[in-house]
Structures are given as C-alpha cells and as structure tokens.
Amino acid sequence: MICLDEMGPEGAKSFPGPRVVRTEPAGAWRPRAAQEVDYGRRGSGPIFGAFAPATGEALTAPYAGRTIATWVNFLDRVDAWAGTGGERVYAVLDNLSTHRALDALLWALAHPRWEFVFQPTCAAYLNVIEPWWKVLRSLALKGRRFETWADIAQAVEAATAYWNAHRHPFVWGRRQRRRRARAAGVACLPLVT
Numbered sequence: 001m002i003c004l005d006e007m008g009p010e011g012a013k014s015f016p017g018p019r020v021v022r023t024e025p026a027g028a029w030r031p032r033a034a035q036e037v038d039y040g041r042r043g044s045g046p047i048f049g050a051f052a053p054a055t056g057e058a059l060t061a062p063y064a065g066r067t068i069a070t071w072v073n074f075l076d077r078v079d080a081w082a083g084t085g086g087e088r089v090y091a092v093l094d095n096l097s098t099h100r101a102l103d104a105l106l107w108a109l110a111h112p113r114w115e116f117v118f119q120p121t122c123a124a125y126l127n128v129i130e131p132w133w134k135v136l137r138s139l140a141l142k143g144r145r146f147e148t149w150a151d152i153a154q155a156v157e158a159a160t161a162y163w164n165a166h167r168h169p170f171v172w173g174r175r176q177r178r179r180r181a182r183a184a185g186v187a188c189l190p191l192v193t
Contacts (some may be wrong), residue, residue, distance in 0.1 A: 002082060002091050007047045007133045009066065010141070010152055043149030047156055048074040049136070050081065051129045056167035058132065060160045062153035068101045075107050079114070089114050092127050132170060139163065 046066045050059040059081045063070040082089055093099045093116055100118070108114050119126045140159035146152045 002050050002052050002078065002089055007049060007060075007136065007156075009044045009046045042147060043152075045149055045153075046070075047153070049129060049133070050074075050078045051132050051170070052082075053128045053170040056163075056170050058136075058160055058163055058167070060136070060156050062149075062156060064149075066098060068098050068103050071098045071101070072103050072107050075104065079111060087113070090117050091115065092117050092119060092129075094119055094124065094127060095121055128170060136160065136163065 045062060045064050047060055047062045048071070049061075052058075059078060061074055061077055063074070078091075091114060095118055098104065099116075105116075108116055124130050136156065136159055139162060140155040141152070144155065146155070
C-alpha cells in the first residue's frame with residue numbers, strides 16, 4: 001500500500017516555531033504578536049508525496065503548479081520508486097479533481113498493477129500520509145524563514161532524506177502511554193462504617 005497526496009501549496013514565508021522568526025532588525029518596535037507577520041510573494045507550489053507505511057519509506061517531489069500533467073508525472077516517478085516487482089500497488093488517494101482526471105485514470109489503465117483507492121469525502125484522517133505530513137512539516141519547515149520556493153523545495157528534500165535514513169514502520173493512531181501498575185488490593189478496600 002502506498003499513500004499519495006500533496007502538501008500545500010506552500011509558500012516562501014516564515015513558519016511559526018518554538019522561537020520567533022524575526023523579519024525586522026532587533027530593537028525595533030513591534031506589536032504584541034508572537035510571530036511577526038511575513039508578507040510577500042516569493043513563490044509557492046505544491047509538494048507531492050508518496051508514503052509506504054509498512055516500511056516507512058517516503059518520496060517527495062516539489063512542482064511549480066498543481067495540474068493534471070504534474071500529477072501524471074508524479075505517478076510515473078512513484079511507479080519507478082515503487083519498483084518493478086509484480087506485486088499489486090494500492091494507492092490511497094483523496095478526491096481531488098486532478099486525482100480523478102481522465103489522464104490519471106488512463107495512466108492507471110496503462111499500469112495494471114496499480115489500483116486507486118479513493119477515500120470518502122471529508123475523511124482525510126483515513127489517509128496515513130496526513131500524520132506523516134505533520135512530521136515532515138516539523139522537520140522541514142517549522143521555525144524557519146524561506147526567501148524562495150527553491151529554498152522550501154531544498155528543505156523538504158533534506159527532511160525526506162533524513163526521514164528515509166531513519167525510517168521505521170509508521171504506526172497509525174495515538175501513542176501508547178505506559179501506566180504504572182496499581183498496587184494489589186487498592187480497588188477492593190473494605191468500606192468503613
């Protein structure tokens with residue numbers, strides 16, 4: 001199973017983090033906001049991603065725009081990344097119009113080992129790539145300021161390489177918290193009358 005989706009569109013700007021990203025000189029008067037406002041049009045675009053939860057391996061690819069042609073190009077990249085084995089590939093997708101476009105469905109017909117599984121509308125939590133996007137955003141973008149779209153693409157590429165170097169199977173759901181064992185007999189205390 002491979003989960004496919006896109007992060008974005010992300011723009012070149014300041015991303016909030018644990019520390020304030022300063023865009024003005026130190027000592028200058030500033031309003032009460034914790035994160036300074038970062039205006040500007042310095043480029044933006046989507047980042048397409050593929051994620052295999054069983055192995056934890058990931059692939060990301062930045063594109064200048066979200067079109068059907070870029071989506072089909074990304075599908076070709078994922079097909080090469082997934083290998084040429086005869087095993088069936090289930091691609092979990094959301095209901096974005098580019099994912100259901102005629103060219104994308106024709107691509108699926110030309111690649112018979114692929115099967116697209118579309119998640120229900122308003123159920124993004126069913127796609128395992130969504131929590132992984134949160135991890136990637138914290139690795140690549142959180143607490144940093146980007147001047148250009150190329151800087152964002154480079155940061156996402158470095159974060160993906162870091163993730164793949166330290167990958168592990170991705171467990172879906174809440175983190176299990178350890179509970180201390182209760183002392184024996186605590187719940188069975190006799191009532192005092």
